[in-house]
Every structure is written in C-alpha cells, then in structure tokens.
Amino acid sequence: MAGRLLYCRPGFERECAQELEAAAASAGVSGFARAAADGGLAEFVLHDAGAQPALDAAAGWRALVFARQSLGLLARVRGLDPQDRLGPLLEALAARDERYAEVWVEHPDSDDGRALAGLCRSFAPVLRAALRRARRLADDAPRRLHVCFTGGSDALLAAEAPARAAPWPGGIPRLRFPRGAPSRSTLKLEEALLVLLDDAERARWLAPGMRAVDLGAAPGGWTWQMVRRSIRVVAVDNGPMDAALMDSGLVEHRREDGFRYRPAKPVDWLLCDMVEQPRRIAALMAQWFAEGRCRMALFNLKLPMKKRYDEVRLCLGLLREAGIGDLRVKHLYHDREEITVFARRG
Numbered sequence: 001m002a003g004r005l006l007y008c009r010p011g012f013e014r015e016c017a018q019e020l021e022a023a024a025a026s027a028g029v030s031g032f033a034r035a036a037a038d039g040g041l042a043e044f045v046l047h048d049a050g051a052q053p054a055l056d057a058a059a060g061w062r063a064l065v066f067a068r069q070s071l072g073l074l075a076r077v078r079g080l081d082p083q084d085r086l087g088p089l090l091e092a093l094a095a096r097d098e099r100y101a102e103v104w105v106e107h108p109d110s111d112d113g114r115a116l117a118g119l120c121r122s123f124a125p126v127l128r129a130a131l132r133r134a135r136r137l138a139d140d141a142p143r144r145l146h147v148c149f150t151g152g153s154d155a156l157l158a159a160e161a162p163a164r165a166a167p168w169p170g171g172i173p174r175l176r177f178p179r180g181a182p183s184r185s186t187l188k189l190e191e192a193l194l195v196l197l198d199d200a201e202r203a204r205w206l207a208p209g210m211r212a213v214d215l216g217a218a219p220g221g222w223t224w225q226m227v228r229r230s231i232r233v234v235a236v237d238n239g240p241m242d243a244a245l246m247d248s249g250l251v252e253h254r255r256e257d258g259f260r261y262r263p264a265k266p267v268d269w270l271l272c273d274m275v276e277q278p279r280r281i282a283a284l285m286a287q288w289f290a291e292g293r294c295r296m297a298l299f300n301l302k303l304p305m306k307k308r309y310d311e312v313r314l315c316l317g318l319l320r321e322a323g324i325g326d327l328r329v330k331h332l333y334h335d336r337e338e339i340t341v342f343a344r345r346g
C-alpha cells in the first residue's frame with residue numbers, strides 16, 4: 001500500500017480529502033482519496049507505488065491547511081487478535097526493509113478514536129521493545145514509524161521524517177492555559193506562533209518594543225500574547241478589554257470599527273480575530289499589505305459555510321493577488337470552524 005495518511009479535526013475529513021486530491025493532481029499522480037465522516041482521518045491511496053516521492057513532496061504537513069499530521073502510508077492491518085496484536089504488525093513491517101528512528105502509537109481524535117487512548121498507551125512500550133529486539137529501531141534512521149489504531153483490531157501503519165511532520169503525537173500540541181490570560185482564545189494565537197513560525201522567526205519577529213494592532217481584540221487573549229513579549233498593542237474593539245491587561249501600560253484601547261481603523265504609522269504586526277465573512281477579512285488584510293501598513297499579519301478566517309475548501313481557496317487567492325508571497329495556513333488544534341493564517345510580504 002502506498003499513499004498518504006492525514007489526521008484532522010473530526011468533521012473536516014472532506015476538506016482533507018479535497019486537499020489530498022488537489023496535491024495529487026498538482027504532482028501529476030493518480031489514486032483516490034477516502035475519508036469516513038467524523039473519523040478524524042483521510043487517506044490518499046496511490047495507484048502506483050512509484051509515485052510515492054512525488055505525492056510526499058506535494059502533500060507534506062506544512063503544505064496542507066486541514067491536516068494536523070501528514071504521513072507516508074505504509075499498510076493497513078485488519079482483524080488483529082486482541083491477544084496478539086504484535087505478531088501481525090511486526091509481520092507487516094517485516095515485509096519492508098526499513099528501520100525507524102522512533103515509534104508513536106496513536107489514534108484518531110474522533111469519539112471512537114479517543115476510546116483507544118488506553119490501548120495506545122499500554123501497547124506503545126510493548127511495540128517499542130519488540131521493534132528494538134527485531135532491530136527495527138535505529139537513532140539515525142530517517143523516518144519515525146506511526147501506528148494509528150482505528151479500532152481495537154485495525155491499524156494503519158505510516159512513516160515520516162520528523163522534520164517534515166508535526167512534532168506532537170496525534171498532531172496535537174497540548175498547551176496549558178496561561179495564568180492571567182483574559183480568554184481561551186489566547187491559546188489559538190500561542191499555537192499559531194508555535195506552528196506557523198520556527199524558533200529563529202519567533203525570536204526575530206516577536207521582539208520587545210515592536211508594535212501591533214489587534215482588530216476584534218476584546219477581551220484581550222491575543223493582545224495578551226503580544227504584551228507578554230513586551231510588544232505594544234492598539235486593541236480595536238467596541239467590547240471591554242481585560243482590566244489587568246490594560247494595567248500593563250502597553251495597550252491602547254480604541255472603541256472603533258476594525259474595518260475602518262488605520263494606524264497613523266506602519267506597524268510590525270496586524271492581528272485580527274473579528275467574526276466576519278472570511279472573504280471580507282481576507283480583503284481587509286490584503287488592503288493593509290497593499291497600503292504598506294503592516295509587515296506581518298496573523299488572522300483567523302471563520303468557516304461556518306458548507307463549501308469551506310472553496311472559500312479557503314478564494315481567500316488565499318485574494319491574498320496572493322495582493323502580492324503576499326509568504327502565506328502559512330493551518331486549521332489549528334485550538335481552531336474550531338476557522339483556520340489561522342500567517343502572512344508576510346515575503
């Protein structure tokens with residue numbers, strides 16, 4: 001079996017399948033996508049295993065919006081005996097002459113999948129020890145093995161180079177709610193900064209003394225993330241801002257319409273979490289860049305509509321047309337019916 005395996009938020013399998021089909025088409029490879037509704041997974045099965053490198057290159061985790069994780073698909077193992085799950089899995093792996101740097105035992109983030117968390121926890125050390133005995137683990141091996149249980153008796157085997165994959169089991173960064181933050185939304189921005197920027201970019205682009213505008217800021221979860229990095233924020237919202245955050249002295253609250261507000265001087269960051277039609281937000285962001293009012297932006301596009309994939313393509317098209325060369329887009333773990341975009345002129 002050859003192809004790709006994606007993990008996603010349950011309810012977004014169709015969008016993952018659409019992205020896989022588009023990636024396969026762009027790479028000129030043929031096969032088919034499949035995804036069960038609310039299963040938290042999508043697969044692309046290649047007709048020709050020789051096309052795997054081309055599909056891998058086109059459908060990596062960073063390139064896909066709706067995928068929490070993206071892995072090279074190795075095999076599907078069905079009908080595992082609960083008394084001996086190990087034997088058939090090792091057999092399926094024996095057919096492949098590959099060693100792995102590590103093994104993660106995972107489950108989809110669906111209701112049924114989460115019920116398998118205990119099995120994954122107890123099976124992981126057993127599998128790891130068996131792989132070590134079989135000399136299937138080697139620190140310098142290029143890929144990590146992922147065993148994804150889709151039921152007590154069924155598993156998908158997949159592998160990916162750690163540098164190309166999401167670095168969290170299940171593709172889920174588990175962030176602790178920071179004490180003192182005014183809203184749970186703060187985790188969205190924290191995750192966005194973690195997922196969409198690397199260490200060097202965070203150090204360079206989130207420096208003390210920088211200036212930001214936060215449209216739709218109240219009560220201040222996003223603003224708080226900037227303030228904790230000593231960045232000054234103009235928080236635009238008719239709603240009230242968190243009092244302790246205002247005490248920082250780094251926030252100016254303006255009760256204005258976020259679509260009309262413009263800063264007198266260009267700022268480093270534009271943030272926007274206003275609940276509005278996504279194409280209206282994309283057009284506003286494009287306008288700020290076209291007018292040279294910000295260097296970088298982080299914003300959400302809310303997707304309550306049925307044709308979410310089409311809407312995302314339309315919005316990203318608007319942003320590209322505005323000359324924004326560096327666009328990084330993810331449906332984050334802390335996003336619900338929305339995606340998060342990092343934009344830089346690039």
Ligand SMILES: C[S@@+](CC[C@H](N)C(=O)[O-])C[C@H]1O[C@@H](n2cnc3c(N)ncnc32)[C@H](O)[C@@H]1O
Nearest residue numbers: 183185216218219220221222237257258273274
């Ligand atoms: C999801 S909340 C933002 C939460 C905020 N990011 C946080 O972390 O606390 C959306 C906010 O957008 C504001 N909003 C919606 N339309 C707006 C507009 N046209 N101008 C300014 N603010 C707007 C709402 O008042 C609301 O406070």
